Amino acid sequence: MDEYDSGGRSADKCPGAEDEGSTAPLPEKVSVGGSPIYRIERKLGKGGFGQVYVGRRIGPTSTSERIASGAVEVALKFEHRSSKGCNYGPPYEWQVYNALGGSHGVPRVHYKGRQGDYYVMVMDMLGPSLWDVWNNNSHTMSIEMVACIAIEAISILEKMHSRGYVHGDVKPENFLLGTPGTLDEKKLFLVDLGLATRWRDNATGLHVEYDQRPDVFRGTVRYASVHAHLGRTGSRRDDLESLAYTLIFLLRGRLPWQGYQGENKGFLVCKKKMATSPETLCCFCPQPFRQFVEYVVNLKFDEEPNYAKYISLFDGIVGPNPDIRPINTDGAQKLIHQVGHKRGRLTMEEEDDEQPKKKVRMGMPATQWISVYNARRPMKQRYHYNVADVRLPQHIEKGNEDGLFISSVASCSNLWALIMDAGTGFTAQVYELSPYFLHKEWIMEQWEKNYYISAIAGANNGSSLVVMSKGTQYLQQSYKVSDSFPFKWINKKWREGFYVTAMATAGSRWAIVMSRGAGFSDQVVELDFLYPSEGIHRRWDNGYRITSTAATWDQAAFVLSVPRRKPADETQETLRTSAFPSTHVKEKWAKNLYIASVCYGRTVS
Numbered sequence: 001m002d003e004y005d006s007g008g009r010s011a012d013k014c015p016g017a018e019d020e021g022s023t024a025p026l027p028e029k030v031s032v033g034g035s036p037i038y039r040i041e042r043k044l045g046k047g048g049f050g051q052v053y054v055g056r057r058i059g060p061t062s063t064s065e066r067i068a069s070g071a072v073e074v075a076l077k078f079e080h081r082s083s084k085g086c087n088y089g090p091p092y093e094w095q096v097y098n099a100l101g102g103s104h105g106v107p108r109v110h111y112k113g114r115q116g117d118y119y120v121m122v123m124d125m126l127g128p129s130l131w132d133v134w135n136n137n138s139h140t141m142s143i144e145m146v147a148c149i150a151i152e153a154i155s156i157l158e159k160m161h162s163r164g165y166v167h168g169d170v171k172p173e174n175f176l177l178g179t180p181g182t183l184d185e186k187k188l189f190l191v192d193l194g195l196a197t198r199w200r201d202n203a204t205g206l207h208v209e210y211d212q213r214p215d216v217f218r219g220t221v222r223y224a225s226v227h228a229h230l231g232r233t234g235s236r237r238d239d240l241e242s243l244a245y246t247l248i249f250l251l252r253g254r255l256p257w258q259g260y261q262g263e264n265k266g267f268l269v270c271k272k273k274m275a276t277s278p279e280t281l282c283c284f285c286p287q288p289f290r291q292f293v294e295y296v297v298n299l300k301f302d303e304e305p306n307y308a309k310y311i312s313l314f315d316g317i318v319g320p321n322p323d324i325r326p327i328n329t330d331g332a333q334k335l336i337h338q339v340g341h342k343r344g345r346l347t348m349e350e351e352d353d354e355q356p357k358k359k360v361r362m363g364m365p366a367t368q369w370i371s372v373y374n375a376r377r378p379m380k381q382r383y384h385y386n387v388a389d390v391r392l393p394q395h396i397e398k399g400n401e402d403g404l405f406i407s408s409v410a411s412c413s414n415l416w417a418l419i420m421d422a423g424t425g426f427t428a429q430v431y432e433l434s435p436y437f438l439h440k441e442w443i444m445e446q447w448e449k450n451y452y453i454s455a456i457a458g459a460n461n462g463s464s465l466v467v468m469s470k471g472t473q474y475l476q477q478s479y480k481v482s483d484s485f486p487f488k489w490i491n492k493k494w495r496e497g498f499y500v501t502a503m504a505t506a507g508s509r510w511a512i513v514m515s516r517g518a519g520f521s522d523q524v525v526e527l528d529f530l531y532p533s534e535g536i537h538r539r540w541d542n543g544y545r546i547t548s549t550a551a552t553w554d555q556a557a558f559v560l561s562v563p564r565r566k567p568a569d570e571t572q573e574t575l576r577t578s579a580f581p582s583t584h585v586k587e588k589w590a591k592n593l594y595i596a597s598v599c600y601g602r603t604v605s
């Protein structure tokens, strides 16, 4: 991986080594926040943050105990005070339990407090997790059992969502049954609220804003939603997608993306999820599971899931008598009842919201031209496509003679596309076609002469076309070539005042050019396996416009920026076409829309 800079370094500060989670011994006895004294017994489980033990009450009894939990056995969740989750005081999870504890499907927390080096939460003791049940039953689970889990889990998520939270880590290990031998043994609970976030702002009641940070991943790779892999802000749809994967896992014993290893695992898993159609994923599962997957993977960021409808999908599997079901479905019954009630009072008009929706994930990749057009004052623009290496000079020379400079370049099947126009503001331009991606020495030489990279493209055969210009507004420039989309580097450069000003791909490699003085006040990246129209529309609404595009065989990246100086006409349009959009371009010109960026790559559409 190469990274080069046109000069002027900024210090790369590395934070000191992470604090290793301390191995301080647990206390033998615990009493926190006015709780009775508990003796610590066997371990129940260990997660990423905490450790959970059985606590046995050994008295003395206090009044508060009688009010809260009279239980002899409780679950004690310990988190060391130096652990990651406790940087700012008590674990974040405590807050979430304050809001959700004891509501449908969430265990009750009776006491919490610090003892010595540990934060301790005293909660209802529960039984085995769904993973345990599956594991102890020869890696199988009956269809009826999984359907009941589906029904009840959807109702638990509905309740959690109705309180403004998304769970953020839905998986078999986080669903627990009640303690065996008690009344709760068939009851389902969802634990581990450490990754929960709000989808609805508490103060305003509005849905949180959409964002994408491709370097941020929270959750569990196997069950995470594709959106979570891509670093999008969590919303209700993500819990449901993870639930769908959880159900299919319990039913089939395996998910198609298991088994990837190594540094690139998250990317490969995400790609496989994206490419697996609901039919393929559910080929051995009864129909309702496939329908559920189809609904949830097509949910929009802020769309309200139709929980009652999803629950009713499983009606046919579970049988009419709730009393003899392997899992208690009381919560779901209540939900259906409420919705039925509400419906009864409404007109029939919303009865069928089954509008044929455009499916966003079909697992059908297509190689396409993606072209972006901006409104501009009338100007001369010219395009050339299917240009072989040897013919490049003649087109460029002719353009220069006519007062045009290259504004963008792209490549398809080792042939070049070239956009030249009179609107670049450049005063001089040089270019080089090289067999390298990218040719460092030549670029450095031009930097010395105050040329800056203004456009780049890479071909599948690894060659590149780099265009460098004078008269740009750039003050300093830096580029990086990388085997995967280098979001971390971009992020670091953003903090140093650089913005992405050009991008290209060659095969699966990326080259990103970032500049100081780019004239932007903000910038974001939309990265996806398909044309990310939802994200782009949200960004457009917030004043961002696409300023760079590039795509590999399986991913498309769009850089969107807010210009410091607003253009008079902010119109921007995009097109995806299988052939170079020659006739479309002319139609756009007639409307004073000019190509601002173009790339060719495979995206799922």
Ligand SMILES: Nc1ncnc2c1ncn2[C@@H]1O[C@H](COP(=O)(O)OP(=O)(O)OP(=O)(O)O)[C@@H](O)[C@H]1O
Pocket (backbone or CB within 6 Å): 044, 045, 046, 047, 048, 049, 050, 051, 052, 075, 077, 107, 123, 124, 125, 126, 127, 129, 173, 174, 176, 191, 192, 193, 194
């Ligand atoms: N109330 C409980 N009763 C019984 N067992 C529990 C209880 N809470 C947690 N456990 C067990 O402890 C394990 C870890 O708990 P939890 O998921 O809350 O911890 P975590 O450290 O936040 O885990 P993660 O790695 O999933 O973030 C659970 O998978 C479960 O087996």
